[in-house]
Amino acid sequence: EQPSAPSPISAPLRELPWSKGRGSINFLHTTDTHGWHGGHLKEAQYSADWGDYISFAHHLRQRADEDGSDLLLIDTGDRVDGNGLYDASDPKGKYTFDVFKEQKIDVITSGNHELYLANSSIREYDEVVPDFRDSYIASNLDIYSPKSGKLEPFAPRYRKFTTKNSGIRILAFGFLFNFHGNANNTVVQSVQETIKEKWFQDAIREKDVDLFLVAGHVPVRDSEESDLIYKAIRNAKWDTPIVFFGGHTHIRDYRKWEKKAWGLESGRYMETLGFLSINGLSSGKRRLDATTAKSPVYRRMYIDNNLFSLHHHSGTNHSSFPTEMGKNVSEKIEKARKKMNLDEAFGCAPQDYWLNRAPYPANDSFLSLLDTHILPDTFTAALQKPSIVISNSGAIRFDIFKGPFTIDSTFLVSPFTSGFRAIRNVPYGAASQVLQYLNNQGQILLEDLVALSVDPTMYKLDDLTPPLPPVGLHTLERVTVAGHKAFAPRLIGRSESEQILLVNGDKDAPALPGYTTRDDAGSDGDDTIHQEIQFYDVPNCIAANIHFSPSSNKPLVSEEHAELRSRQGGTVHLAEGTKPETVDLVYNVFVQDWVLLALQYLGHDYGKEATEEVLEGQTMTDIISGWVRDNWACEGEK
Numbered sequence: 001e002q003p004s005a006p007s008p009i010s011a012p013l014r015e016l017p018w019s020k021g022r023g024s025i026n027f028l029h030t031t032d033t034h035g036w037h038g039g040h041l042k043e044a045q046y047s048a049d050w051g052d053y054i055s056f057a058h059h060l061r062q063r064a065d066e067d068g069s070d071l072l073l074i075d076t077g078d079r080v081d082g083n084g085l086y087d088a089s090d091p092k093g094k095y096t097f098d099v100f101k102e103q104k105i106d107v108i109t110s111g112n113h114e115l116y117l118a119n120s121s122i123r124e125y126d127e128v129v130p131d132f133r134d135s136y137i138a139s140n141l142d143i144y145s146p147k148s149g150k151l152e153p154f155a156p157r158y159r160k161f162t163t164k165n166s167g168i169r170i171l172a173f174g175f176l177f178n179f180h181g182n183a184n185n186t187v188v189q190s191v192q193e194t195i196k197e198k199w200f201q202d203a204i205r206e207k208d209v210d211l212f213l214v215a216g217h218v219p220v221r222d223s224e225e226s227d228l229i230y231k232a233i234r235n236a237k238w239d240t241p242i243v244f245f246g247g248h249t250h251i252r253d254y255r256k257w258e259k260k261a262w263g264l265e266s267g268r269y270m271e272t273l274g275f276l277s278i279n280g281l282s283s284g285k286r287r288l289d290a291t292t293a294k295s296p297v298y299r300r301m302y303i304d305n306n307l308f309s310l311h312h313h314s315g316t317n318h319s320s321f322p323t324e325m326g327k328n329v330s331e332k333i334e335k336a337r338k339k340m341n342l343d344e345a346f347g348c349a350p351q352d353y354w355l356n357r358a359p360y361p362a363n364d365s366f367l368s369l370l371d372t373h374i375l376p377d378t379f380t381a382a383l384q385k386p387s388i389v390i391s392n393s394g395a396i397r398f399d400i401f402k403g404p405f406t407i408d409s410t411f412l413v414s415p416f417t418s419g420f421r422a423i424r425n426v427p428y429g430a431a432s433q434v435l436q437y438l439n440n441q442g443q444i445l446l447e448d449l450v451a452l453s454v455d456p457t458m459y460k461l462d463d464l465t466p467p468l469p470p471v472g473l474h475t476l477e478r479v480t481v482a483g484h485k486a487f488a489p490r491l492i493g494r495s496e497s498e499q500i501l502l503v504n505g506d507k508d509a510p511a512l513p514g515y516t517t518r519d520d521a522g523s524d525g526d527d528t529i530h531q532e533i534q535f536y537d538v539p540n541c542i543a544a545n546i547h548f549s550p551s552s553n554k555p556l557v558s559e560e561h562a563e564l565r566s567r568q569g570g571t572v573h574l575a576e577g578t579k580p581e582t583v584d585l586v587y588n589v590f591v592q593d594w595v596l597l598a599l600q601y602l603g604h605d606y607g608k609e610a611t612e613e614v615l616e617g618q619t620m621t622d623i624i625s626g627w628v629r630d631n632w633a634c635e636g637e638k
């Protein structure tokens, strides 16, 4: 763990469902780590780093060697974008790849983030693929080779291998979902087309396969791609066990297709080490009798990535846990962080701001901070005319914690390199509807949230202090229900029928906040028994009005009038409640295609040539760090 990481907090743990002996295989799975190989330095629950993961895997490998089972490691992509350790270096990834390659991984694939920019995929191809020569698999990904210029497989299409101890014969694929946002130096072939190819059809018919392993940067649930792969394998082999390792949606999940086909998804950002075990498999060394052949048993666990959990599950302690290699890697990470000054602060956040752990809008919502402060302050200074500034919420990746906001924080919250562009003088009537088009789903209803929650509790209006504002969802830090002591609800709302709803506001819940996962095997998958955290859906895009606030029905200001004022004084700032006739429509480049499409639907055709750069190419990372520097002094600097 990094020296500045908080020590893990002890909490009740479930036991690792390890499978031992012949015919048994155990897996550790990481996905969507997004550069967090240094662990979480502000969350004790996820504070172990990649060096600790190396030590942990070492102990579990030893356990497998001792009991005759096997341990395999899987990583399903999106290792980049989202943490200073990866993003703050030039070129990006200068320190991460050397750290990452020290873990022995048996099957590894690419995610979509390795492919957004041509230089990221080239680095992946030139460095990571050779580092994992025997285990990198790219079933549906090609690259125009930087050397030959020819289209070549990114890595081998599949891999067949036999496990060391148990002799289980595995045939492994490595897929990416049907991704279209890649730079034009790579080609992602759709899963639909890939499974028709001869190599795939031959592979799924290979003899002597005890287990099909599908690693993919593909969600395990509600994914046409995963279902197609499952069906294709089953069409060829009706009975061979299948295991999926998925990713992309950043959630913990475990899905059952049928009793011999399960899939695991292991969260995000190095918060989770996914664990899956299967026993009762056949192998080259072991023929199963009729009863056992029918019943491989699959089990899973989501391990919180902290030393309390890792010591417990590996039967070690503070002194017996770290291996030489693990310690070296932790030191390498520490040195790289120092070299890049990742702990240097731009300012200090006065409170926590949540991306998904608070509803939007709310006082502690990061997106509210963005659309009510960061964007208005930044663009009011930079733009002269009434404008609407739109950003995708996906440009924001993580929460802000109270305290120092560092160079590292800027990349945690927004690592992307795209800037902002503008379309000048768009009729207000159309521009003001673009946001709605981009967020084409309606507002989430209270009823929907009730349906999602577990054991929502209803109270009568009179029973609550403080009194609630009108119908809708609200954030209140503490409420008192008559006859109980005060406690903190995670969601509170008033429905049409005047009842008050407190979702999961149970005062007897376990103390440590974290994931409580419900999947196809039940709700006992998390290794740590947590106090449940509520996550909220947020809109796709948010917007800020600049130099105007159209809250009342005052008339549109004529363009001539605005022009005149513009010539006279430079900046045009319309009086409260006045609507402009036209606005400059400014947006994050990532959503450009959607903005142009929305305008087209609204009857205004603009091509890319009608757009121009604003803020001299500053990215969201620059905007946020600049705003923090100007607005959030640390104690002692005020």
Ligand SMILES: O=c1ccn([C@@H]2O[C@H](COP(=O)(O)O)[C@@H](O)[C@H]2O)c(=O)[nH]1
Residues within 6 Å of the ligand: 078, 112, 113, 116, 248, 392, 393, 394, 395, 396, 416, 417, 418, 590
């Ligand atoms: O340049 C970029 C690239 C991506 N985004 C946002 O990220 C998501 C995809 O991230 P996943 O981790 O794969 O879900 C994409 O939908 C965008 O919202 C971006 O803003 N800019």
